[in-house]
Amino acid sequence: MTTIAASSRRLLRHARREPAVPAVYVVLAIMVVVYAVLDPSILNSDRATIVLAEKLPLVLAAVGQTIVFLTRGIDLSVGGIVTLTNVVIATQMGQGFGGIAVGVAIGLLVGIAAGVANGCLVGLVRLPPIIATLATWSILEGLALYVLPQPGGSVPIAFGDFPLRTFFSVPFPLILMVVLPLIFWGPVRYSRLGHAIYAVGSDEQAAYMSGLSVAFTKIVAYAMSGFFAALAGVFLTMQALSGDPRIGESFTLDSIAATVLGGTLLAGGRGGVLGPIAGALVLGLLSDLLFFTGVRPDWEYVISGAVLVIALVVSTLGRRISGEQSR
Amino acid sequence: MSRDPGGAQTFSPTRLGYLIDTLKSDWRTMLAYGVALVLYLIMVAISPSFASLEQISNILNLAAFLGIVAIGQTLVILVFGIDLSVSAVITLVNLVTTAFVAGSDARTLTAIPLALAIGAAVGLVNGLGIRYLQIPDLVMTLASFTIVTGVALLYSGGAPTGQSSRLLNKLGAGDLGGILPWSFVIWAVLAALTIFALTRTTFGRHVYAVGLNRRASRFSGINVGRTVVILYTISGATAAIAGLLLTGYTGSSYFGIGDPYQLGSIAAVVVGGTSIFGGRGGYIGTIAGVITIVLLQSLLTVLNIADAGREIAFGLVILILLVIYGRERSLRQ
Numbered sequence: 001m002t003t004i005a006a007s008s009r010r011l012l013r014h015a016r017r018e019p020a021v022p023a024v025y026v027v028l029a030i031m032v033v034v035y036a037v038l039d040p041s042i043l044n045s046d047r048a049t050i051v052l053a054e055k056l057p058l059v060l061a062a063v064g065q066t067i068v069f070l071t072r073g074i075d076l077s078v079g080g081i082v083t084l085t086n087v088v089i090a091t092q093m094g095q096g097f098g099g100i101a102v103g104v105a106i107g108l109l110v111g112i113a114a115g116v117a118n119g120c121l122v123g124l125v126r127l128p129p130i131i132a133t134l135a136t137w138s139i140l141e142g143l144a145l146y147v148l149p150q151p152g153g154s155v156p157i158a159f160g161d162f163p164l165r166t167f168f169s170v171p172f173p174l175i176l177m178v179v180l181p182l183i184f185w186g187p188v189r190y191s192r193l194g195h196a197i198y199a200v201g202s203d204e205q206a207a208y209m210s211g212l213s214v215a216f217t218k219i220v221a222y223a224m225s226g227f228f229a230a231l232a233g234v235f236l237t238m239q240a241l242s243g244d245p246r247i248g249e250s251f252t253l254d255s256i257a258a259t260v261l262g263g264t265l266l267a268g269g270r271g272g273v274l275g276p277i278a279g280a281l282v283l284g285l286l287s288d289l290l291f292f293t294g295v296r297p298d299w300e301y302v303i304s305g306a307v308l309v310i311a312l313v314v315s316t317l318g319r320r321i322s323g324e325q326s327r
Numbered sequence: 328m329s330r331d332p333g334g335a336q337t338f339s340p341t342r343l344g345y346l347i348d349t350l351k352s353d354w355r356t357m358l359a360y361g362v363a364l365v366l367y368l369i370m371v372a373i374s375p376s377f378a379s380l381e382q383i384s385n386i387l388n389l390a391a392f393l394g395i396v397a398i399g400q401t402l403v404i405l406v407f408g409i410d411l412s413v414s415a416v417i418t419l420v421n422l423v424t425t426a427f428v429a430g431s432d433a434r435t436l437t438a439i440p441l442a443l444a445i446g447a448a449v450g451l452v453n454g455l456g457i458r459y460l461q462i463p464d465l466v467m468t469l470a471s472f473t474i475v476t477g478v479a480l481l482y483s484g485g486a487p488t489g490q491s492s493r494l495l496n497k498l499g500a501g502d503l504g505g506i507l508p509w510s511f512v513i514w515a516v517l518a519a520l521t522i523f524a525l526t527r528t529t530f531g532r533h534v535y536a537v538g539l540n541r542r543a544s545r546f547s548g549i550n551v552g553r554t555v556v557i558l559y560t561i562s563g564a565t566a567a568i569a570g571l572l573l574t575g576y577t578g579s580s581y582f583g584i585g586d587p588y589q590l591g592s593i594a595a596v597v598v599g600g601t602s603i604f605g606g607r608g609g610y611i612g613t614i615a616g617v618i619t620i621v622l623l624q625s626l627l628t629v630l631n632i633a634d635a636g637r638e639i640a641f642g643l644v645i646l647i648l649l650v651i652y653g654r655e656r657s658l659r660q
Contacts (some may be wrong), residue, residue, distance in 0.1 A: 037565060047657070057329055100434060103534070121646065125650055127359050127646070127649050128603040128604070128649075129652070130409070130465075130603060131593070131594075131597050131645065131649060132646065132649065133604055133647070134590060134593065134594075134645075135594075135642040135643075135645040135646045136642060136646075137642070138590065138638045138639070138641050138645075139638065139639050139642035139643060139646075140390065140640030141638050142634075142635045142636065142637065142638030142639030142640075142641075142642065144634070144635075145634050145635035145638065146635035146636070146639070149634075149635065192642070215586070253469060253472075256465075256466070257466075257469070260466050266353055286623075296481075299477065299478025299481065300477065301473050301474065301476050302473075302477030302478060302481065304475035304477070305470045305471065305472070305473030305475075305477060306470075306474060308466070308469070308470045308473065309456065309462065309470045309474075310459075312462045312467075312470075313460050313462065324426070
């Protein structure tokens, strides 16, 4: 099905089935418009690039979290992986292209390893994800503190500049937000593994009895979450240009919020990564917007939480109206 | 309970007998107490001062705070829920109390119901959101965590003020007869009430029923919604009580005072043998979990292990204990 007509039909079918996804994009569009009104400089592609580069890490973390949600699990260690990747890169990255490449490779490996560990705990040892990833979160934060007890470390400036460019006036971070999930999740999504992930999330018992390896599927899902979290850590380090053992703290809760905003049900088996990408952007832009409207920064937390609740209520009502959910 | 030859469960006539029967029927709880005991013995071996009354008193004092928060968390987890907002409630109560009390014993008397009201209100909102707005508990309590933290920020303007009163200090850090901390006494009373409610009352049976099977409970005539709302309200209230006592213990307020109690309360419940899926376990086990965690934290402090080691060790111990008795049923069954 490669014709444009067929693809658009598929998109429309998907949109109708998951009303939350277009909804969050509508919200995002409104926010972008409001932002542009309040601060027209955002339309300047250089400025937009800087802002988008800032939001990129959360988008990536949210994509990883979504994949785990699809298996009816949760990854609370995302913040820990982001942090650990950051401190590892800040302490291990060398100069020059080779040094940078090695640093990134080590960082990503760390994330994948953590993800695989999570996956084994949940899939093989069969621990409840919420506690298992809570415990690994603690372990990862501890490891990060061990690697870098105080903020420090550094990375080459060339590394930090990487996302700050445009291609034909399109900010590179925006391209990355679309392309990175596409490259790393796209092929998996439409493969047997991808279908297995959805199956395990919908009905684990049935998936098992159909011969799917539930354990392997979960390991892959958590490994991908670890990978995307590490990727987030890489881009976060580009932004921070140094290491900080507390840098990733907010990513756990924020990635969960972004995933939920994006319409992926915690019940697993439904949803996709398109929603959370917008969800992460909504969250990211929200604090900027609050700043612009002159709302005191103290209100930021309160409003973020309220926005989350409202978004959930709306999406729940929406699902009820579209008949997907009785009572 | 013991089983008579016909298979029915009977209750032992004496309270002690009942306690023993309950422990026997739930091996996880016994294991949790065993772990706590072993941990304590290890600690005494490493540092004999841990056998001193003073140290024991100190540990009991610290355990009381976690234990009280864990009451609410246990109740909520028993019905397959979770409360991620407890640390925020503790922090908010702490900030509000010091500012409101400002060293005055008289104002402390008003501060207590005020704090309880705050905690109960947060819990009530959690419960209502989960019940009526159909928001999953994870997200609802996460959102209220965010909002309550925000309110705390707003209230204190980023700079905590005020101080605790002598009365509150006595409750939080003082003791009865030089040995038994007041906090521990309060915890003991609340614990006894909780255990009684869970094991001997109809409401307690409803809690387990809802945790095991919400649908079936509803068909049995149990008001599931009301039960859930009540439990979350209690969770908020117990967090508030812990916040009050902590304020007395530290004497002042600061951001993040409640943070260790978030993971700590959940861990204590799970380490105590209560299933994260609800329906199985209870507060008796949580008590063991609380003691284990407090002992573990003390041990790590005494061994002079830096923050890093503490977090790693903490996570590892929880994982190990989970492997022993916290696993989900195998798919093969």
